[in-house]
Amino acid sequence: MSRWFRVYDDVINDPKLLKLPEALRWQWLALLCVASKNGGKLPPNDDIALLLRVPEAKAAEFVTKLVRAKLIDNEDGVFVPHNWDGRQFKSDTSNDRVKRHRENKRNATCNVTSGVTDTVTVTAPEAEQKSDTEQSRAEASAPVDEDLKRRASALGAGISAHFVSRGQSIPNLDRCLLWLTQGYASGTILGAVERCLKRGKVITTLDYFDGAIRDDHAKIAAPAGDLQVVSSQVFVISGTLAAACWEQHSRSTGGRGYPTTTRRVDGSVQEGWYHPTEFPPGYDEQTGERLPAQSGEEHAA
Structure with a gap:
């Protein structure tokens, strides 16, 4: 079944998109199509690879880069286009409008002239008043703690890529923010994660890496x-x-x-x-x- 979703014309001025390589902009749009077919979120990586006609490692690379660009959000291990729910609001569906129109016709009195037509207005929610460009500029001036969130998101994308490349499901990534606030460097975390995953054991929670990260950090602490x-x-x-x-x-x-x-x-x-x-x-x-x-x-x- 084909669907449609909203893309605003001012997206061509979005700084986040303009900073991307031209080829990656198309992959972003293709992933929006994938998300639209999947209820506003991205499916497992193997499904993404199939829909994009690329190897799984390449699909994971696209998602990782777009997370770093803040065009895709990581919500508890589920990847969704940034502010999807805000831009794809429910009033876009025609079902309710058609239903109301038919009810009006049934209840219309015989003295209604043929020149009268129903006018249906779709009003975007208040969040829609802000364009993509304005939102990007607002995010650029966000408080300092947004930098930590950005680093945690990038770290989560890197960890996700390691899991995907080894055919494992991506666990909940909330612990990324905790590790960074504890003072662990991203390189130390990713190194410990990669080393543990190479052992071939199926890992379902990031808690598993706590000891390895702590040990590596202790070895390198100044x-x-x-x-x-x-x-x-x-x-x-x-x-x-x-x-x-x-x-x-x-x-x-x-x-x-x-x-x-x-x-x-x-x-x-x-x-x-x-x-x-x-x-x-x-x-x-x-x-x-x-x-x-x-x-x-x-x-x-």
Whole structure:
């Protein structure tokens, strides 16, 4: 059965959509169609993949990116288009209008002239008075705690992708917000989740990961009570050339890479790790290449 749903013409000016790659905008519209066929929510990922004619991993990627863009909301593990209920209101259905019209015709007196016609007005709820663009701008100026909610939503999307890629059902994701408020870094959480899922055990609740996250966080926690030691460390931001050099240095010395933590600087959150120097010894700070070891220093500690 074919249905119709509302798309407002001002959507072409929505900042959230304009920031998306062009191809992802079409996937967003396609997911609106999927949601319309499924009562306003997205079905399981394998059904999404089938309807979009893409692999399941690609479908999960689309949903994850749109959650991060705040165009899809994660409501207790169920993904729904943002503000779907507010924009697709019940008065859009024609059933009630047709019923009223027929009742009026039955009850009409014989002196009603043929020139009289019923006028039916569909009035959008008060929430509809605000366009998509206005709402996006309002969200951009939301209080600081909205940043935490956004990070929790992105974390939930990342965890969902891990579950989907391993063929497991997505559990309730409320714990994401709790973990972040407890000071755990997103990278630490995702690393622990991925490691546990690789064991192949079916997991139905995020509580299962509490111990692994707590242990990983304890291993990477900066030294407490020794401010001099902490102050002598250099915070290397993840994704930089220096961070890539430290990862290479860890692998070349038999390590498994470095964990991550977060710090807040001038209102923004940075993710990375503390190191004794910005670059590991023996690396070119301009190119990131490992410098040839000098004689007598090949195996220096």
